[in-house]
Amino acid sequence: MDRRLYGTLVAAPVVAVGLYAYYLKYRTKNRLFFMLNVPIEHAVAPGRWRLVGLLVRVRNFIYRNTIQDRLWNYIEARSEVGNADSVLAAFDDYCYNYEWTWAIGDKKAVILAKVVQEAKPKMMLELGTFLGYSAIIIAQNMPPDGKLITVEAFPKSAEIARKIINRAGYGDKVTVINAFSYDVIPNLHHDYDVETLDMVFLDHFMEGYVADLKRLEKGGFLHNGSVAFADNVRGEGSKGFSEYIRSSGHYECQFYEADNGYIEGMSDGMERGIFKGADMFSGETLGL
Numbered sequence: 001m002d003r004r005l006y007g008t009l010v011a012a013p014v015v016a017v018g019l020y021a022y023y024l025k026y027r028t029k030n031r032l033f034f035m036l037n038v039p040i041e042h043a044v045a046p047g048r049w050r051l052v053g054l055l056v057r058v059r060n061f062i063y064r065n066t067i068q069d070r071l072w073n074y075i076e077a078r079s080e081v082g083n084a085d086s087v088l089a090a091f092d093d094y095c096y097n098y099e100w101t102w103a104i105g106d107k108k109a110v111i112l113a114k115v116v117q118e119a120k121p122k123m124m125l126e127l128g129t130f131l132g133y134s135a136i137i138i139a140q141n142m143p144p145d146g147k148l149i150t151v152e153a154f155p156k157s158a159e160i161a162r163k164i165i166n167r168a169g170y171g172d173k174v175t176v177i178n179a180f181s182y183d184v185i186p187n188l189h190h191d192y193d194v195e196t197l198d199m200v201f202l203d204h205f206m207e208g209y210v211a212d213l214k215r216l217e218k219g220g221f222l223h224n225g226s227v228a229f230a231d232n233v234r235g236e237g238s239k240g241f242s243e244y245i246r247s248s249g250h251y252e253c254q255f256y257e258a259d260n261g262y263i264e265g266m267s268d269g270m271e272r273g274i275f276k277g278a279d280m281f282s283g284e285t286l287g288l
Contacts, residue, residue: 066156067099067101068131068156068157068159068160069160070094070098070099071091071094071095071099071101071131071160072131072160072163072164074090074093074094074098075087075090075091075094075164075167076163076167078090078093079167081167081169082167082168082169083168083169084136084139084140084168084169084170087136087164087167087168088106088109088133088136088137088168091103091131091133091164092105092106092262095261095262096262100261100262100263101130101131101261101262102130102261103130103131103133103134103261103262104133104134104137104203104231104261105133105259105261105262107258107259108231108258108259108261108268108270109133109134109137111256111258111270112134112137112138112141112201112229112270113137113140113141115199115227115229115270115272116137116138116141116142116199117141119198119199119227120142120143120146120198121142121143121146121197121198121199121227122142122143122145122146122147122198123146123147123149123194123195123196123197123198124138124142124146124147124148124149124197124198124199124200124201125148125149125150125151125188125194125197125199125200125201125216125221126138126148126149126150126151126200126201126203127150127151127181127200127201127202127203127204127208127212128150128151128152128201128202128203128204128205129150129151129152129157129158129161129176130152130157130161130203131157131160131161131164132150132160132161132162132164132165132168132174132176133164134201134203135148135150135161135165135170135174135176136164136165136168136170138174138201139165139168139170139173139174140170146173147173147174147175148173148174148175149175149177149184149188149192149194150174150175150176150177151177151179151180151181151184151204152176152177152178153178153179153180153181153204153205154178155178158176158177158178159178161176162176175192181204181205181208181212182208182211182212182215185212185215185216185219185221186215186219188219188221194221196220196221196222196223196226197216197221197222197226198223198225198226198227199226199227199228199229200213200216200222200226200227200228200229201229201230201231202228202229202230202231202241203230203231203232206232206241209230209240209241210240210241210244213228213241213244213245216228217250217275217277220278222275222277222278223275223278224275224276224277224278224279225274225275225276226274226275226278227272227273227274227275228245228251228272228273228275229270229271229272229273230242230270230271231268231270232260232268232269232270233255233268233269233270233271234267234268234269241271242255242271245271245273248277249277250273250275250276250277250280251273251274251275251276251277252273252274252276253271253272253273253274254271254272255269255270255271256269256270256271256272257269258270
C-alpha cells in the first residue's frame, strides 16, 4: 500500500476523534470559555454557533490563516482607501459568496443606521467590534463630531478591525480597544474620558448583555435618553436582555424584526431601549 495513502487512513480517524473531543469541550454548558479567561456570563453562545465556530477553526487549519486574514485580504484587494461604501461592499461580497462571518450584514445595517441617526450620539460605546463592519455603519451615521469606542476581546479581530476601519476612513473617529467589556466599562471615565454615553450597541457575548448593561447603569454612564441597542436578541444566550429592559421600568422599548446576518431566511431581532432611569441610579457606584 502507498505510504501516503496508509498515513492518511491512519491519521483520519485520529483527527476525527480529536475534532469531536474538541467539540465536546466546546459545548460544555458550564465551561469558562476555555480558549480565553472569560467569566461564564461572557461565554460563547450555545447551540449551532459552537459548531460554526468549530468549522471555521478547521478551515483556518487547512488554509494556514484565519477568517480575519482572508476577509482582510479580500477587502484590501477590492476596495478603495477612504471609501467606506466600497469597503462595506467588498465585505458583503465576501460573506455572501465565499465565507459566512459573524458581522451584522447589510440588512441589519439598515436598522442600525436608522437607530444611530435617530439617537444622534456624540459619545457611543460598541461592545463587540468583530471586524469593524458595524463600527463603520455607526461612524457613517453619527454626527460629524461624534466619537465611537468599540471593544473587541479577540486580539486578531481587533487587529484586523483597525485595518478595515482605517481603510474606510474612520480611524480618527473610532477607537478600537482590545479588551473584555467587563474590564473596560469600570474604567471608561478614567481611561477614556467618558462622562456619559448617548448610545451603546451590544453585539458581543450574548450572555453578557444584561450584566454589562447593568454595569453601565450602576456606573452612571447612561443619562435619560441614552439608547441601549442590542443585536441577536432572539439568540439563546441573549433572551434575558429583552426581558430585562422590558420589565425593569427603566426603558422605552422597541423590537426590530431582522434576518440573521448573511443567512437568508433565519429570523432574528434587534431591540432598542431608551433609558429613562438615570435618577434611580444616581449616586450609585459600580458594584458588578
